[in-house]
Amino acid sequence: MTDRFEELFADLRAETLPTVRPPGAATLRRAARRRQAALSSISAVVAVLMIAGLIGIVVRPGGGQSSFNQEAPEPEHYSQAVLAEKVAGFLNAGEEAMRSGKTFTYIGPEMVTSRHELLGGTYEMPVTCFGSGDVAVAVHTTAVGKSPISTTYDHPCVTQKLTTETLLTVPQPSGMVSVEVTGVGVEPGEAAFGYLLQLSQDDRIRYQKAAESVLPKQWHTMQSTFLDGADGAQLPVRPVEQVITVACVGFGSLTLTVGPVDENETFADRIDVPCTLTSPAKWELRYTPPGKSLRTTITPDRTAIGRSAAAVSIAEAG
Amino acid sequence: MRISGGRVQPAAGARRVVAVTAIAGYGSETLTAVRPSFDEVYAAHYADLTVQLYAYFGDRQEAQDVVQEAFYRALVRWNSVAGYDDPVAWIRRVAWNLAVSRWRKARTSLSFLRKQRRIEPQAEGPDPDRVALVAALAALPAAHRRALVLHYLGDLPVAEIARREGVAAGTVKSWLHRGRAALATQLDLTDSTGGA
Structure with missing residues (x-):
């Protein structure tokens, strides 16, 4: 039967091929020259469509001046440091987020692909491009065993702040998001592209509650947090043995430290906790504070940042 | 040195x-x-890629729009693309990315070549029997259809389709199996050897 299918498709190819007449390459070149010449006006049209919300994208122009009225016969070249700083500024992102390299691309004519394994949920994805030219963006979201859902659009690279926001849904419990970026008429050093993937507040709370649900029902104090970075708290307790329980939902791992509230911020004990997507476990530390308070600090590893939630409870032993 | x-x-x-x-x-x-020169690659692969996309869309116009857009994107960055190990693979990837994009039809850029094509010679379509195959393909889920087209018309091995789609090889094998079974039913192909 397999041979029969090969035969069927071979026949389709053999009979269809002679009927396909491509426009000459010269025609394609002429059209390409016209399109390149029209790039600036296309950018303007795209901007208007975006502002009108006609293609489901919201543009937040900053700086107050139009970005599309400039003529740039010779694209300017920038150092990588300048490009990184500009893109981080456009996204209101810290240098740490940009340094991760996953959300920042020095674009050129080649396609650059970044992949992210993310928690399921809705993500806001602000994107920006600093410099000159345009960038073709393709975002593919894939759940295990499913076909990818893809979105493609062009984004202008400009020197005034221009951020485009899209919403992205990652299937439960987790999915792979790949972002493909290709400069259109852009040479290396002329532009840089950046984006952030920010889980919605509702989903963050959902994951925090999932972590909380693992903890013991009896507690004196409980805190939960979505792990965007290190987080700590000073908590009033009696100077008796305390049981500190922690759970983490998501990717990577975290380190919980516990110690007295003092100027040196020393810790008395620590525990490394793996984060898991399903069936998270609870982990325990026991500590007797010297005074009427104790300090806990949660430090996620790099793979947990932005992709995990943790909860900590404190109860007196016995 | x-x-x-x-x-x-x-x-x-x-x-x-x-x-x-x-x-x-x-x-x-x-x-x-x-x-390779752009003209060479364009002449050698335009039609083959168009047939693949035609089998996927069931629409020649749509297939040509996507293939021309893919070749346009290759043309404007040919200095880089020509240096790749397999420039045709790059063009095919762009074409299929465009094919699965929800935003493809919103792209104004595609229309400029469609205007050009009006002055190109138009040819007759394939034999009605082949149209039946294309119609049967159109009734399949998109992933099954893509797998069949890439495998039988694009000559891609299962492992490469799996990489392209971001799924396990076993998933692609399942898509191919189910796609073949559905085609066999729709085209009323009898199986004397057992199993589609």
Whole structure:
């Protein structure tokens, strides 16, 4: 039967091929020259469509001046440091987020692909491009065993702040998001592209509650947090043995430290906790504070940042 | 080490040859890298890629729009694309990315070539029997259809389709199996050997 299918498709190819007449390459070149010449006006049209919300994208122009009225016969070249700083500024992102390299691309004519394994949920994805030219963006979201859902659009690279926001849904419990970026008429050093993937507040709370649900029902104090970075708290307790329980939902791992509230911020004990997507476990530390308070600090590893939630409870032993 | 190089400007349709001479120590060696010209690749692969996309869309116009957009994107960055190990794979990837994009139809850029095509000679479509195959393909889920087309028309092995789709090889095998079974039913193909 397999041979029969090969035969069927071979026949389709053999009979269809002679009927396909491509426009000459010269025609394609002429059209390409016209399109390149029209790039600036296309950018303007795209901007208007975006502002009108006609293609489901919201543009937040900053700086107050139009970005599309400039003529740039010779694209300017920038150092990588300048490009990184500009893109981080456009996204209101810290240098740490940009340094991760996953959300920042020095674009050129080649396609650059970044992949992210993310928690399921809705993500806001602000994107920006600093410099000159345009960038073709393709975002593919894939759940295990499913076909990818893809979105493609062009984004202008400009020197005034221009951020485009899209919403992205990652299937439960987790999915792979790949972002493909290709400069259109852009040479290396002329532009840089950046984006952030920010889980919605509702989903963050959902994951925090999932972590909380693992903890013991009896507690004196409980805190939960979505792990965007290190987080700590000073908590009033009696100077008796305390049981500190922690759970983490998501990717990577975290380190919980516990110690007295003092100027040196020393810790008395620590525990490394793996984060898991399903069936998270609870982990325990026991500590007797010297005074009427104790300090806990949660430090996620790099793979947990932005992709995990943790909860900590404190109860007196016995 | 010193490296010197020279380029031969190609005539339209000619192969571009980049000769690089590397001089190291007392000896010298000339390395010749042959880069395909855009015209060559366009002429050799446009129709084949269009047939693949036609089988996927069931619509020749749509297939040609996507293939032309993919070749346009290759043309404007040909200096880079020509240096890839497999420039055709890059073009095919762009074409399929465009094909699965929800935003493809919103792209204004595609229409400019459609206007050009009005003056191109138009040919008859395939035999009605082949149209039946295309119609049967159209009834399949998109992933099954893509797998069949890439496998049988794109000649891609299962592993490469799996990489492209971001799924396990077993998933692609399942898509192919189910796709073949559905086609066999729709086209009323009898199976004397057992199993589609």
